Amino acid sequence: MIDAGRWEILTDEAREALARLTLRPRVRADGRVGGVHPSSHTGQSLEFADLKGYAFGDDPRGIDWKVLARTDKVYVRRYMDETNLAAWLVVDASASMNQPLAGTKYRHAASILAGLAYVLLRQGDEVGVLVAHARHPRTCPPRGVPSHLAEVCGLLADVRPSGPTVLGDVVVPQGAGPGRRGLVVLASDMLTDWQASVDALGAAVGRGSVAVLLHVLSIEERTFPFTGTTVFRSAETGESALLDARGLRKRFLAAVEAFAGRVRTACHDVGVHYHPVDMARAPHVEAAAVVRAVDGGRRRRSV
Numbered sequence: 001m002i003d004a005g006r007w008e009i010l011t012d013e014a015r016e017a018l019a020r021l022t023l024r025p026r027v028r029a030d031g032r033v034g035g036v037h038p039s040s041h042t043g044q045s046l047e048f049a050d051l052k053g054y055a056f057g058d059d060p061r062g063i064d065w066k067v068l069a070r071t072d073k074v075y076v077r078r079y080m081d082e083t084n085l086a087a088w089l090v091v092d093a094s095a096s097m098n099q100p101l102a103g104t105k106y107r108h109a110a111s112i113l114a115g116l117a118y119v120l121l122r123q124g125d126e127v128g129v130l131v132a133h134a135r136h137p138r139t140c141p142p143r144g145v146p147s148h149l150a151e152v153c154g155l156l157a158d159v160r161p162s163g164p165t166v167l168g169d170v171v172v173p174q175g176a177g178p179g180r181r182g183l184v185v186l187a188s189d190m191l192t193d194w195q196a197s198v199d200a201l202g203a204a205v206g207r208g209s210v211a212v213l214l215h216v217l218s219i220e221e222r223t224f225p226f227t228g229t230t231v232f233r234s235a236e237t238g239e240s241a242l243l244d245a246r247g248l249r250k251r252f253l254a255a256v257e258a259f260a261g262r263v264r265t266a267c268h269d270v271g272v273h274y275h276p277v278d279m280a281r282a283p284h285v286e287a288a289a290v291v292r293a294v295d296g297g298r299r300r301r302s303v
Helices: 004-009 012-018 065-071 105-122 148-158 195-206 219-223 245-269 283-296
Strands: 037-043 047-053 075-083 086-092 126-132 138-143 182-188 210-217 229-233 240-244 273-278
Touching (some): 004 105, 004 148, 012 105, 012 283, 086 138, 105 148, 105 182, 105 210, 105 273, 105 283, 126 148, 138 148, 182 195, 195 210, 195 245, 210 245, 210 283, 219 245, 240 245, 245 273, 273 283
Parallel strands (some): 086 126, 086 182, 210 273
Antiparallel strands (some): 047 075, 126 138, 229 240
16 A cells, blocks of 8 residues: 555645646657657658758658759658656755755755656656665666656655755756656755755756756745844854844845845856745645646746
């Protein structure tokens, strides 16, 4: 019997809302089985790729007779094959992601990633998961069978975020490195030396993949609703300070806005889709927004 706890991050309501969506990022996939994405190899689908000069051994059924009549040269029409895509879903499991106590950033991010996994697996894609944790990193290799969803959700639901942030260039798993194009999605608050992570995502884009950053900041971090004299403590270092929240609010919000702006700009500079997560919205609503934004990226890059 499947443990019902693993489905807490992907409810029936979420699956129903996401069931009709497809995620088709603008990438020539290097998959191994049939799917919905254009392949990096030519084949016999209905999507036209280009023309090539006829050579011995080419199927004469592919000759473009209109071009022959117009140019008196023999060309063969080539079509894109359709294949599946390999997607890596990476989540930051540091202590800062374990805040606030009621509805943590990690839980929200994990639910969004579970929703994306559901969409991808339904359309025949392979999904792998990497949990970036200082002491207990976990990896679930990509698989493309529907039953893999339970494994993905179980892994994400079982994680207890703690310790320092350990992202760096680990955000692009080894299996998504040179020679394999696909999709990489990172969910993090980026409260670390974030430039290395953006650079790693940008390198994946340079190799032909599509990369997405889900920037997860809590409602408290975006609105700073605190008043009076308040003790603030770092979840990762344990350091604390007694501060006047009212006097700090304006500077804090300006600093957060500037921080998010720097991360957004850095992502856009290297072709990474930047998606600021709104924790006031249900995770499946955010997942649907990511699907539509990345799918729309076939026509425009900015999110």
